[in-house]
Amino acid sequence: MPPANRAVAVAPGSGLVASPYVAFPMRLRARMAETGLVHIMATQSPLSAILVQEAGFDGLWASGFELSALDGLADMSLISMTQHLDMLRAIAGCVTLPIVADTDTGYGNAINVIHAVREYERAGASAIVIEDKTFPKVTSLAVGGRQELLRVEEFQGKIAAAVATRRDPDFLVIARTEAPIAGFGEAKALRRAQAYVEAGADMILIHSKNGAPFEIENFSRAWVGSVPVVIVPNAYPDLEAERVKALGNIHMVIYGNYGIRAGATCMQQTFRRIIADGGVQNAHKEILPVEEIFRLQKMHEVRVAEARFLR
Numbered sequence: 429m430p431p432a433n434r435a436v437a438v439a440p441g442s443g444l445v446a447s448p449y450v451a452f453p454m455r456l457r458a459r460m461a462e463t464g465l466v467h468i469m470a471t472q473s474p475l476s477a478i479l480v481q482e483a484g485f486d487g488l489w490a491s492g493f494e495l496s497a498l499d500g501l502a503d504m505s506l507i508s509m510t511q512h513l514d515m516l517r518a519i520a521g522c523v524t525l526p527i528v529a530d531t532d533t534g535y536g537n538a539i540n541v542i543h544a545v546r547e548y549e550r551a552g553a554s555a556i557v558i559e560d561k562t563f564p565k566v567t568s569l570a571v572g573g574r575q576e577l578l579r580v581e582e583f584q585g586k587i588a589a590a591v592a593t594r595r596d597p598d599f600l601v602i603a604r605t606e607a608p609i610a611g612f613g614e615a616k617a618l619r620r621a622q623a624y625v626e627a628g629a630d631m632i633l634i635h636s637k638n639g640a641p642f643e644i645e646n647f648s649r650a651w652v653g654s655v656p657v658v659i660v661p662n663a664y665p666d667l668e669a670e671r672v673k674a675l676g677n678i679h680m681v682i683y684g685n686y687g688i689r690a691g692a693t694c695m696q697q698t699f700r701r702i703i704a705d706g707g708v709q710n711a712h713k714e715i716l717p718v719e720e721i722f723r724l725q726k727m728h729e730v731r732v733a734e735a736r737f738l739r
Contacts, residue, residue, distance in 0.1 A: 453554040453598035456526040459486050460656070460679045465672060468528055468682045472498045476687050477519040478724055487526040490516045490553070493567060494688040505564030509535045509544060513551050520552030528602070528682065529553040533563040537582070538589040545593040545601075555600035557633055557658075558586060560607075560620065568609045569637050569663060575610040580620055584627035591628035602658055603629035608636045608643055618650055625653050631680065633658040641667035648675040660684045 459466050466486035471477045472494035480488055495515055496503045512531070520527060529548045534541040541558065548556050559565070560583040566573040578586075583603075590601045603624035607617035621632045634657060636643045641664040648657055656679035661667050672678050694715075701711045 451596065451598065452526040452552070453596050453600065456487060456528075456554045456600065457598050459526075464679065465669060466680050467669070468680060470494050470682070470684050470687045471519060472515065472688055474518045474522045475724060476691070477523045477525070480687070481523045481525050485525065487528055487554070488519060488523065489682045489684060490519065490527050490529045491684060491687070492530045492532050493685050497685075497688045497692075503565075503567035505532055509547070513547055516548065516553060517551045526554035527552060528555040528557060528600075528680075531556055531558055532565050533561050533578075534558040534586055534590070536563055538585045541586045541589045542593045545590045545599075549594055549596065549599050553599070555602055555630075556590065557602040557604050558590060559604035559633075559635075560624075561610075568606060568635055575606060577606060577610050577612075577620075580623050583620075584623055587624050587627040587629050600630045601628065602631045602633050603627075604633035604635060604658075606635055608634070608638070608647075614643070614647055614650060617647060621651065622653055625655050629655060631655050631658050633660070633682075635660055637663045639663055641671075645671075645675060648678055651677055656680070658682060662686075 456466070463486070468487040468489045469480040469483070469485045470489040470491040470493075471480055472491055476494075477488055490512065492507065492512060493503045495512060496507050499507060499511075501507060509531075512529075516527060516529060531544055531548065535544050545556060560578050560580075562576040562578055566575065568575070587601060587603050594601065603621070605617055605620045605624065607620050608614075617634060621634065624632060632651075632653065632655060634644060634647050638644075641661070644659055644661075644664065644667065651657060657677050658680040659667070659672070659678055660682045662684045669681070672681060698711050698715060701714075702708050705711070
């Protein structure tokens with residue numbers, strides 16, 4: 429069997445039809461080259477992934493934070509790689525967007541990273557993000573959370589292991605530095621980022637919880653590394669696309685927790701409305717009709733199959 433989400437070469441005269449899709453990792457690189465900036469939305473389920481695709485995003489962020497929240501757990505390395513992979517495979521099976529996998533610290537040391545890269549590439553990811561915290565991690569935006577960084581040399585080994593393990597050279601290995609999250613300054617963040625590029629990273633993700641975007645903008649202006657930058661503007665939402673493009677070296681924006689927050693907002697409001705109203709008479713009018721859920725579930729395909737095969 430070919431790996432998930434890969435274009436398959438078809439021999440002439442074989443009677444097989446070639447896939448219309450270019451291999452997903454290649455598509456992610458090509459999209460960045462074409463537009464200069466790709467927009468990646470967080471997801472935690474096939475349904476949310478379908479909605480992301482229909483909205484017009486360039487790719488999906490298979491979010492550890494969102495999956496943890498969906499399971500009612502803190503984002504502290506409590507979900508397993510198996511759980512995350514199950515989510516990613518399910519998503520890859522129902523959309524055609526490239527998937528960027530949030531693997532936190534890579535589930536352990538460099539040996540764990542080797543195993544993770546093999547599994548995520550096989551599952552259909554186009555890129556993997558590994559961060560330079562110690563395992564187990566604490567979510568970056570938690571107030572007063574424990575934020576401990578791995579030694580630079582050890583993290584370089586993890587990045588080098590990921591690069592050496594991937595089968596597809598277009599599968600992106602993105603090194604995420606949490607130096608600003610841990611309270612270190614720009615100089616240390618730049619040194620760490622450069623060390624990760626030397627280890628083979630394809631992109632650098634710089635993370636910040638500063639409510640103003642100056643920390644990210646200053647890093648971008650100071651960055652002279654040979655690879656582009658990724659940002660996650662959860663804490664600094666005012667840094668919109670045109671300002672990002674003007675910086676010149678940021679080629680990917682990940683919207684890290686908006687899916688789960690939007691979903692929780694709507695459910696919270698709807699559930700409270702039903703209790704307050706003593707019934708669904710008002711909430712019923714304010715939410716999607718069940719026919720729209722049927723559409724998202726591809727019920728029409730089921731009906732076609734029923735008509736064809738149920739005799």
